[in-house]
Amino acid sequence: MLELVGVRHRYDGRVVLDLARFEVPPGALIAMVGPNGSGKSTLLRLLALLEPPTEGEVRLDGRPVSGGPARARPDAALRRRVTLVEQRPILLRGTVRDNLGFGLRARGMRRADVNRVTEAVAARFGVTPLLERHRHELSEGEVQRVAVARALALEPEVLLLDEPVSSADRAAAQTLYGALAEERRRRPLAICLASHQLEDAYRWADDVRALADGKLSPVTPENLFRVELPAWVPGSGDLRHVRVGTVEIAVMTDKAGPAILAVPPTDIFVSREPLPSSARNVFAGRVTRLSRQRPGAVHVTADVGVELVAMVTEEAARDLQLAPGGPVVFAFKASAVRVF
Amino acid sequence: MDFLGEGLRRALALIVQGDAEVTGVVLLTLKVAVTATAIACTLGLPLGFFLATRPFWGRRAAFTLVNTALAFPTVVSGLLVFGLLSRRGPLGGLGWLYTWQAIAVGDVLIALPIAAALSAAAVQGVDPRIRRTAQTLGASAWRTAWAVAREARFALGAVITAAFGHVIAEIGSAMIVGGNIRGSTRTLTTAIALYTGQGEFGLALALGIILVLALLVNVVLQVLQGKAHA
Numbered sequence: 001m002l003e004l005v006g007v008r009h010r011y012d013g014r015v016v017l018d019l020a021r022f023e024v025p026p027g028a029l030i031a032m033v034g035p036n037g038s039g040k041s042t043l044l045r046l047l048a049l050l051e052p053p054t055e056g057e058v059r060l061d062g063r064p065v066s067g068g069p070a071r072a073r074p075d076a077a078l079r080r081r082v083t084l085v086e087q088r089p090i091l092l093r094g095t096v097r098d099n100l101g102f103g104l105r106a107r108g109m110r111r112a113d114v115n116r117v118t119e120a121v122a123a124r125f126g127v128t129p130l131l132e133r134h135r136h137e138l139s140e141g142e143v144q145r146v147a148v149a150r151a152l153a154l155e156p157e158v159l160l161l162d163e164p165v166s167s168a169d170r171a172a173a174q175t176l177y178g179a180l181a182e183e184r185r186r187r188p189l190a191i192c193l194a195s196h197q198l199e200d201a202y203r204w205a206d207d208v209r210a211l212a213d214g215k216l217s218p219v220t221p222e223n224l225f226r227v228e229l230p231a232w233v234p235g236s237g238d239l240r241h242v243r244v245g246t247v248e249i250a251v252m253t254d255k256a257g258p259a260i261l262a263v264p265p266t267d268i269f270v271s272r273e274p275l276p277s278s279a280r281n282v283f284a285g286r287v288t289r290l291s292r293q294r295p296g297a298v299h300v301t302a303d304v305g306v307e308l309v310a311m312v313t314e315e316a317a318r319d320l321q322l323a324p325g326g327p328v329v330f331a332f333k334a335s336a337v338r339v340f
Numbered sequence: 341m342d343f344l345g346e347g348l349r350r351a352l353a354l355i356v357q358g359d360a361e362v363t364g365v366v367l368l369t370l371k372v373a374v375t376a377t378a379i380a381c382t383l384g385l386p387l388g389f390f391l392a393t394r395p396f397w398g399r400r401a402a403f404t405l406v407n408t409a410l411a412f413p414t415v416v417s418g419l420l421v422f423g424l425l426s427r428r429g430p431l432g433g434l435g436w437l438y439t440w441q442a443i444a445v446g447d448v449l450i451a452l453p454i455a456a457a458l459s460a461a462a463v464q465g466v467d468p469r470i471r472r473t474a475q476t477l478g479a480s481a482w483r484t485a486w487a488v489a490r491e492a493r494f495a496l497g498a499v500i501t502a503a504f505g506h507v508i509a510e511i512g513s514a515m516i517v518g519g520n521i522r523g524s525t526r527t528l529t530t531a532i533a534l535y536t537g538q539g540e541f542g543l544a545l546a547l548g549i550i551l552v553l554a555l556l557v558n559v560v561l562q563v564l565q566g567k568a569h570a
Binding site (some may be wrong): 045048050076077079080082083086088089090092093101103106150151154198327 | 424467469470471472474475476477478479481483487490491
């Protein structure tokens with residue numbers, strides 16, 4: 001098992017990651033979601049053993065391998081067990097074939113075996129026609145696919161993916177996720193991916209974790225917004241209005257300055273038209289997506305001036321006749337909005 | 341004008357005829373410059389790579405030191421080597437003073453900061469994802485360095501030509517530690533200075549033309565690099 005223990009990581013003195021424990025069990029399929037700058041990429045680099053944490057340590061099978069009191073430094077053999085594909089991966093100089101074989105040659109594998117493995121992994125990821133091409137002859141999506149194939153050619157125990165479909169269209173994303181699923185059927189493989197796209201996270205991961213400002217968010221990862229709270233005026237009470245997208249969200253807080261707002265999807269009332277209630281936040285809009293995340297529960301995504309996700313039962317979704325493009329009203333109390 | 345024209349005619353005649361004096365000076369200069377460049381780059385390129393990629397205590401000071409050494413006066417480098425190699429110096433036992441080896445040692449001191457500072461800059465210019473990619477694919481430190489060096493190959497080639505250009509055109513150190521002895525330590529630059537003083541303008545000009553031609557190698561390499569980039 002790969003894990004971070006007691007990690008506080010700093011850049012230029014600023015804490016960018018603060019995690020008491022973060023575990024990637026064998027064979028797990030974890031998605032990390034969170035806004036830009038929430039620490040996802042840093043977390044992946046620490047897990048990939050590419051930089052040691054400023055405080056705390058990275059453990060592999062219970063053994064400290066990076067950081068910690070002993071300032072452990074991982075060697076090449078340890079790094080081969082955990083491989084990272086960056087958000088904007090880069091191919092090394094040479095052809096796609098050279099790239100797919102790079103890590104295998106680094107292991108000292110014989111040329112004939114390198115060729116055999118390279119061609120097999122290229123076939124699995126549909127990059128065989130690209131084998132003799134150089135990086136400047138590939139599109140961004142092709143580079144991303146080759147980078148994932150290059151990582152998996154090494155048969156790592158843990159694959160870390162930073163926004164794996166950021167530059168791929170939907171069809172390419174399906175192909176990539178399909179190939180990853182196939183890989184997991186072939187052999188034990190834990191995958192930890194960072195994604196902006198909640199839908200992807202829910203569809204492909206067993207375990208969705210939200211990261212906000214370097215910390216694991218205590219609430220589900222939907223409806224997280226980074227905002228600047230206005231200064232509190234004495235005597236004005238704790239009810240504040242904060243602009244998010246084109247709407248103003250009413251929140252109860254005495255905080256000021258940069259903050260994260262979280263609206264739990266289960267705290268949003270869904271209706272077809274505004275209803276009299278105590279909710280201070282009532283937004284009308286259109287349903288953009290309906291997805292079933294688990295039996296009996298439907299995630300309703302709507303554009304109400306900002307994209308919000310609400311969770312309702314299958315029965316409620318049916319009674320309200322919710323459908324993509326149809327009208328919807330989301331309502332939630334100011335006190336339902338978490339501020340941290 | 342006659343003086344210049346006559347000097348140029350004589351210079352070209354000496355080059356075309358393959359004058360023994362000119363040939364000897366050229367060969368010695370090349371021997372010294374190639375040896376010094378090879379040693380300086382063998383030491384300086386890894387040093388530059390280390391400075392550019394490894395965080396360590398005092399790294400900033402090391403960068404400042406190397407960058408300052410870029411502008412170190414070559415005459416002072418020569419003095420330093422003279423002190424080391426003179427009979428009473430710590431390396432006097434080698435008996436290298438007033439030999440081509442002494443000039444090469446002086447040139448290494450001059451070229452080493454160039455190789456280190458410019459290669460550090462070249463490596464820092466490589467996309468950091470290259471290094472991370474090689475590492476995450478399980479490459480050893482050497483293989484990772486090789487992957488980075490392949491990306492910076494044109495810049496590192498320019499570092500080698502810059503170091504070569506510097507040592508072949510250097511005079512201060514060569515004059516002090518070499519002594520400008522005919523047939524033994526007379527290099528292109530020290531010979532030009534001597535022959536000009538002796539009124540042998542044609543001979544000095546011939547050597548000057550060859551020196552400039554040697555430096556034109558840099559231009560040719562730059563053009564080739566440009567074509568390879570295109």
